[in-house]
Amino acid sequence: MIDYVFLGTGGGMPMTFRALSSLMLMYNGRKILIDCGEGTQVQMRKYHTGFRDVDIILVTHTHGDHIFGIPGLLSTMGNSDRTEKVYIVGPKGIKPVISGLLYSLKYLPFEVETIEVEEGFYLKQGKDSLEITEEKTELWVEPFNLKHRIECIGFNIELARKPKFDPVKAKTLPIPVVYWKHLQNGEIVDFEGRTYYPEQVLGEPRKGIKVTFIGDTGYFNELSDHAKGADLIVCEGTYGDDEDIDKAKKNRHMTFREAARVAKDAEADDLIITHFSPSMGNPVEYRSNATSVFNKSFVAYDGLKGTINFKEE
Template identity: 45%
Template sequence: MVDLALLGCGGGMPIPERYLSSLLISYKGRKILMDCGEGTQVSMKILGWGFKTIDVICITHGHADHIMGLPGLLLTIGNSGRTDPITIIGPIGITDIVKGLRVVAPYLPYEINIVENPQEPVRIKASLNDTETSAGEFNDLIISTLELEHSTNCLGYSLYFNRKPKFDVKSAIKNDIPKEFWNRLQKNEIIIDHGKTYFPKLVLGAKRVGIKISFITDTRSLSKIKTFIKGSDLFVCEGTYGDENDIEKAIRNKHMTFSEAAELALGGEVKELLLTHFSPSMLMPLEYKDRAEIIFINTIIGSDRFIHTLSFKD
């Protein structure tokens, strides 16, 4: 089960009842934060989900409405007693951006590992002590990125939560696997004993489908996004403009309308679309929901601290 909370659904500038871009994802007691605009900490405090267990922070780009909440958050995480490293993933230039923001947060009791514009998926275990920041053979979470079209370097994200196959007792017995190895093989360990090699597949059942969440914001609509988000259980997408008459603004500012986001959701064959990143001039996004629903029926209009749960399917 994966829980998520839309901490802030605004773009450009915060307004009453709407903080700036941020999404918090909770899985197995650990957390991943997507963007960190102004108001992120306030929403987290209201929710009471805690700060200490944020292991990964994914930043789409360096504009203030997506990152200015970061230095304060890093300090709060430090004050929570955390000493384990945190991984920050971002586009080209994220290293310099974080370095600049840390002028006001220079002393932290934990290390920050920065992954800039990764060309391969970043694989991260859910267990805090097993967190890795580079590609490799890990179990739980795979983070993929896509370069988008905005006025600065910008990344889209896809998070895939792997689900381990069930332990198959019949297969273990059939393959004459000693019981003392069952637990280790179930944990994906390869065992060599007395010249004989035991592989995890000898005790595991069929592969099970995981959960995919895609996060796309601050970009024009691109055909490659449909491929990137393909089959997502939840597609979180910017809907800066609800009114189709604002299409020229969307093109000029490199953003999207509700209908453009819905077209991507339809083409990407996702299960649900969650719209966010609303222009401060759009006070009532719900008034434009039909612009998306007429194209993609399973559309949700986001709001600050909207909570959603995704469950694994057998």
Template identity: 45%
Template structure:
């Protein structure tokens, strides 16, 4: 399962009881942070979610309400005792910005790996005390070869199973999409892979020694007594994982629809609740609640969570109807809102 904490759901400037944009993901004890607006650390402290285990920080764009909390957070992560490399992913220009912010926190006990505007999907594997980026693949490759779609023919040559083994070892896939905002901005899609079940029938049919079953389930290729064994010889069909999409700040461009398709949760900006504020949304390159809901229904997502509310909108709940008229399964985000996404059978 995947645990989520919406640390801040404000846009522009913080107001009482509403910090700026930030979302924290916790999967098997390792964390990914999306954006780091003012108040991020405060919400984390209030929830009791630790800092040391943040392995990846994803920045949508380099406007202040999404990034000014970063220097303090980097310092706190260092003070928590982290020594492993921390990865920061962001849009064009993120390397220069991080370099500038480092003048405030020049001494950190860990290195920072910066990935700027990735064009390919990133494959992540959970290892002891960190997350490891395995490889980059094109978005098309990952969409077609991930476990939800990947199938091995019944008669498969063992030497042709490298792709299957690669996917078996991948825990999380991160993809990005360029958005339409007043500065370079990217949306994020996270796919949490679910490993296939062990198949006793396949293991016995392929005459795999019992002593190798455990290692093969962990994705290892083995040569034993001169015979090659691979995970596909003991694993069943692929199972659907968990898909989370995060889109802010942008106009509702068509490319978003395919990007968020069939997401279990679609977290989207809803800067303006009033339908009458559409002209502001167009001018400032943001969205209304209704526009976000239209993307949700076109993308056939399971649930929509709205966030990034204008500071002029004191009670976002008052405008919820504008979204649920289009997409009924809509939730209005709140600071420190906790949600768990579970694997489906």
């Protein structure tokens, strides 16, 4: 399962009633942060998420409302006895920006590695952190290009689900029962001159969990292709009112209705809209603009929490 909490749901500037964009995903006790607007660490304290276990910060783009919280957060993490590496992953051009932001943080007790990502990558559970690896694991992160005013990317975070163990298939193999568990755990077994593979004791593939995060972007048809079959789409909806469509196009943002169209075309399970304009006092007032297109459309708010479980079969 994957847990989530919306730390901030605003765009542009922080408001007294709404913090800037940041979403935390939690998996096996480790944390992935998507964007880190100014004041994110305050929200983490407010919603009791903790600081120390944030291993990766995925950055959609380098506008200030998505990154100005990074230096303060890393400083606090350094004061929380963290020593493991922290990854900052974002689009082309992010390295010099992050380097500038972190110029004053010469005292951090852990390494910060900034990666300009163009292809997907796996994450593996280390002893005390998540680590980027070339080894195929159950957790996959894939970036995709968005259409904003600067270089900007979205992310698919996918958690694979192991097939069920099939004892009928296992019993057909001429190996001792003690090796079944190794095969079930994905290990290759050599026994008496023959090699046995996990698929020889496992059933059909099972659907995992897919979370699609669509940051700042204007609407374009291919968005739904990236989000196809997502269990949850988190999508920007800077403007709730349909009458703001021209403003959305000009500023390369989306309306609630456009976000809902993405979810409908992607055949997603749920949509949560976030990143609201400072001019939008109560985003819930515009929810019907989304639900009229995609019924399972919801409006985020600071502190919104949830869990995505594997589907029952």
